[in-house]
Amino acid sequence: MAVNRSTPAGRVFDAVNVVVLVALAVVTILPFIYVTAGSFAKESELAERSFFLWPREVVTDTYRYIFSTDTFLRSLIVTIAVTAVGMIIQVLLTFTMAYPLAKRHLPGRNLLLNLVIFTMVFSGGLIPTYLIVRELGLLDTYWALILPLAINPFYLIIVKNFFQELPEELQEAAQIDGCTELGVFWRIVLPLSKPIIATMGLFYAVAIWNDFMSPLLYIDDSTKWTLQMFVRQVTVSSDMANTLGQIDPNYIPPEQGLKFSVIVVATVPILLLYPFLQRHFAKGILIGSVKG
Amino acid sequence: MGKVRLRTRLVRYRWLFVLLLPGLAYFAIFRYAPMYGVTIAFQDYLPFLGFSGSPWVGWKHFENLFSSPDFPRVLTNTLILALLNAVFVFPAPIVVALLLNELRLSVLKRAIQSAIYIPHFLSWTIVAALTYLLFALDTGPITQLMNGLFNARFDFLADPDWFRPLVIAQTLWKSVGWGTIIYLAALAGVDPNLYEAARIDGANRWRQMWHVTLPTIRSTIVVMAILLAGNLLDTGFEQIYLLTNSLNRSVAEVFDTYVYFLGITQGAYSYSTAVGLFKAVVGIILIYGVNWLARRFHHTGLF
Amino acid sequence: MKPFKNLSAVFTTLALTLPLALVSCGEDEKTDAADLATLTIMAPLLSGDAAAPAVDGEMHKAVEALSGKKLEITWVPNSNYGDRMNVTLASDKLPEVMVVQGKLPAFVQSAQAGAFWDLTGKLDAYPNLKAENKQVELNSSINGQVFGVYRRRDPMRAAVLVRKDWLTKLGLSMPETVDDLYKVAKAFTENDPDGNGKKDTYGLIVPKWPGVYATASPYDVIETWFGAPNGWGERNGKLVPGFDTPEFLEANRFVKKMITEGLVNPDFATLDSAKWDTPFFTGKGGIIIDVSSRGGVQLRLFKEKDPANYGSFVDMTGNLTGPDGKKHSYPTVGYNGFLAISKQSVPTETELKDVLTVLNKLSSKEGQILLNNGFEGKNFTVQEGYALGKSATDPAIKTVTNDVMSFAQIGTATNGYLAYIALPAGQAEKEQYEKRVKFHKADEASAVPNPAQAIVSKTQVAKGAQLDQIIADARIKFLAGQIDEAGLKAEIQRWYSQGGQQIVDEMNEQYAKIKK
DSSP: OOSSTTSSSHHHHHHHHHHHHHHHHOOOOOOOOHHHHHSSSSSHHHHOSSOOOOSSSOOOOOHHHHSSSSSHHHHHHHHHHHHHHHHHHHHHHHHHHHHHHHHHTTTTTTHHHHHHHHHHOOOOOOOHHHHHHTTOOOOTHHHHHHHSOOHHHHHHHHHHHHHHHHHHHHHHHHHTTTHHHHEEEEEIIHHHHHHHHHHHHHHHHHHHHOOOOOHHHHOOOOGOOOOOHHHHHSSOHHHHHHHHTOOTTOOOOOOOHHHHHHHHHHHHHHTTTTHHHHHHHHHHHHHHHHHH | EEEEEEHHHHHHHHHHHHHHHHHHHHIIIIEEEEGGGGGGGGTTTOOHHHHHSSOOOTTTEEEEEEETTTHHHHHHHHHHHHHHHIIIIIIIHHHHHHHHOOOHHHHHHHHHHHHHTTGSSSSSHHHHHHHHHHSSSTTTTHHHHHHHHHOOOOTTTTOOHHHHHHHHHHHHHHHHHHHHHHHHHHHTTTTTTHHHHHTTTOOOOHIIIIIHHHHHHHHHHHHHHHHHHHTTTOOOOOHHHOOOOOTTTTHHOOOHHHIIIIIIISHHHHHHHHHHHHHHHHHHHHHHHHHHHHHHHSOOOOO | OOOSHHHHHHHHHHHHHHEEEEEEEEOOOOOOOOTTTTTEEEEEEEOTTTTOOTTTTTHHHHHHHHHTTTEEEEEEEGGHHHHHHHHHSSSSSSEEEEEEEEEHHHHHHHHHEEEEEOTTTTTGGGGTTTTTTTHHHTTTTTTTTTOOOOEESSOEEEEEEEHHHHHHHHOOOOOBBHHHHHHHHEEEEEEEHOOSSOOEEEEEEOOOOOOOSSSOOHHHHHHTTOOOBBBBBEEEEEEEEESSSSEEEEEHHHHHHHTTTTBBBTTTTTOOGGGGGGHHHHHHHHEEEETHHHHHHHHHHHHHTTTGGGGGGGGEEEBBTTSOOOOOBBOOOOOEEEEBBBBTSOOOOHHHHHHHHHHHHHTTTHHHHHEEEEEBBBTEEEEEEEEEEEOOOHHHHHHHHHHHHHHHHHHHOTTOSOEEEEEEEEESHHHHHHHHHHHHHHHHBBBBTTTTOOOOHHHHHHHHHHHHHHHHHHHHHHHHSOHHHHHHHHHHHIIIIIIHHHHHHHHHHHHHHHHH
């Protein structure tokens, strides 16, 4: 978009824009740096200083503690596997359902769409869903972490609308060339959808990664727990547990530094996903050139 | 449309129906089969007695809700927060995405993108702890800064007037970066030739943004607006709860915190389900309402 | 470990079981008589790093060996134990033994509907389950009916922490009465205890309290010192809520005076309770009213900062004498939830006996040491009757230490605590601990029990938490000067009119029954 970069107004705009966005980035990232710095700080320093970006003395006790047993590594592997497999299944299910729904002349389309929309606001609740998962024999399997949330109706609608905006002529042309509907979907539509696939992949992956309610309800075997169970266990506000009268008076809450290191180790792997997916956004330019 | 037409259409689209099947199975099993759960709003439900064993009580819980002395206050608080969300939080990612789109240095662009989405991964518990730290009376860094600037003594955490600005600030901080992702994906689809054409027509940066960039993401904005409408009354539980205290509760209590107290601490499953059902009905009305408006003025709605 | 089964198999299962799922709505299918070769237990996980004890771990094996049963324990993260309990109650497969964390409404309602064994009078036959303290057993009951084996906790925990170095500098001694508390707080505020030449300190530190009325907040403790009831009290033969007494008002006037004079942290309504230690540790405030274990937390912080003199910063004492010259001590309820036994999974008396026999074994001296300390010589050593933890560089030792934290949750110690007290190494820690034992013991004589502890009223279950919020909020507003005494009284009247009167009536009705 190399446009009008030489005009004075354009240059002022560019400068202001850079300043604003960098400031935004700094504001959003500073607290995370505090959390990271805090994970390397002594407990007394965390109690003493209110906000800092570098500890006075770097200690790695909490990290050594976390990595001293194989529990953490095991659940990291479990989480990555469940997230990867889950994301693929969820993206697949979402895209295969969204494509037919994007066809305006599909019989029954309106009814189906309304049924989908309905589930955006109405749900049966925790207990019936649990009972279904149990009836299906999914308790204590990784499928319980994936299938009950396989399609997010919001994402389904977003993808459906994306498909609707693809040029119809292109698909019709392909059909005339002898492609079946499935062929059009696979050979024409999906390759054009890279940015939206990347986006949905990210959304689904992050949702599974951050989900702690499913493992809490469906997984008894603690060797199958995901990282969020750690995070929740260590960081959950004592405030809330206290209101429920759930704090054992003999319980000493985990140290602040441990909370911070658990957050860091459970967050960094998934943070790395976005920069990796970012390049696919640029590839979406294709659509534009097809349109033009 | 005649029967024959329908039949030919069914045949013509047979492969599309095959594609639909797994998704339909999912919705039938995991979304609709548990739907009988909403009936507990009309029962005095007790988990141990189950859905078939709990007594039916008709509209009792709804009557209690609407006649409760808390209802007007909770509804008002929820609506105000919902409105503030719609006005301040909804447009923010659009603006940031447009600004990011104007950045030419792609290294910087990527770095900023990766930075601003980080807060999405911090739980509300952590966000609340950071808020208490930064806005603490007399000692918080932000409080000290503001006290110095305005020569006053701000009590952000206790003053009811500051409760809503704090909530909105938290939400903005946590969600803006994450929210830009969907718009950036849509912006990736803008045809560079369109800018070329606009430039030849003598359009400046502002006009290009207005006439080329914005129209490309307009339908995404419409979709997001409709989706927002459905969840308008969901103000989030943890965020609000953790920021509430005895001095600001009068403005802080919303449906989500109210239901939590009733549902979890008092075991009123049926009552809290009734509240949830009320919210859902409002949500579905809003979805169809906004969708109707979108079709009217934008010619493409959600469905 | 089979990470993922064949996908097509799963979808086949989905298709086949769908009709089944649609018709069955969680109604009770009668399960076979439980196979009591294995005992299923559900318990909260309190281990520090969220690693649940492994089934083939040393601790799990040892507990199995001791109980003579194969154990299937479902560990549920403590933060969401309640959610999981609700779902479990709704399913038809209850664990045989369930840790219940107090008289939560979901439990009370289920117990009254017959989900759990009524153990009233049954426990005395088991020497290790026979209640050491009958009052605590009554406290843990629902209107006198015992639905679980209670998990014993220290009956007295209230303590006042004071900055020792500040006392020394100003030539003051530890407070013994509430008047002393005021004087020390005043001196801490006005006489520059940290010697920096600035008037930048205060006396008492109070955080934003997450609980409602009568939840062991500093306010509740001070009210009790002033002679107000602990939650509920008997006045003229009738139960009255503690906040409707003249002593309640008097105590809050006292706290308000301290706040107005600047002797309390100005952000008492909003100070993050997770940061309660900070002002004390950094020398902004000098007094904390909390449970005595906070003394240990402070010692740990000071030890990290000043390993040579860390013992000279924290002093601690028990309950303070009230303005009437008498001591009214704030006790705990003496237990933390209980182990309830499902009637559905343990259908017969014979099986119930079998389960109770196992719990009895776990509560023996040997069992308590295993559950609370671990293996002597391996992860701890005994010195002067205390358990000293071995420094955990060896992962195997650390695993045991961690597992012990979890297994302690299924121990009851109903017959009294027989295991060793775990004590961190250090002279100051030992001195502090011994002091703490002494004043707790002394305070027990003046404990103010809550006579309504055992009583569960229907309206209280339905509306109690919400109503008590009215009182907690009004108290803070009064202290912050947002409402006056008339306003506070008006809020108390609001409590009565929104359902409180009904609670009072129901409580008194039950109370009359229990007293007989």
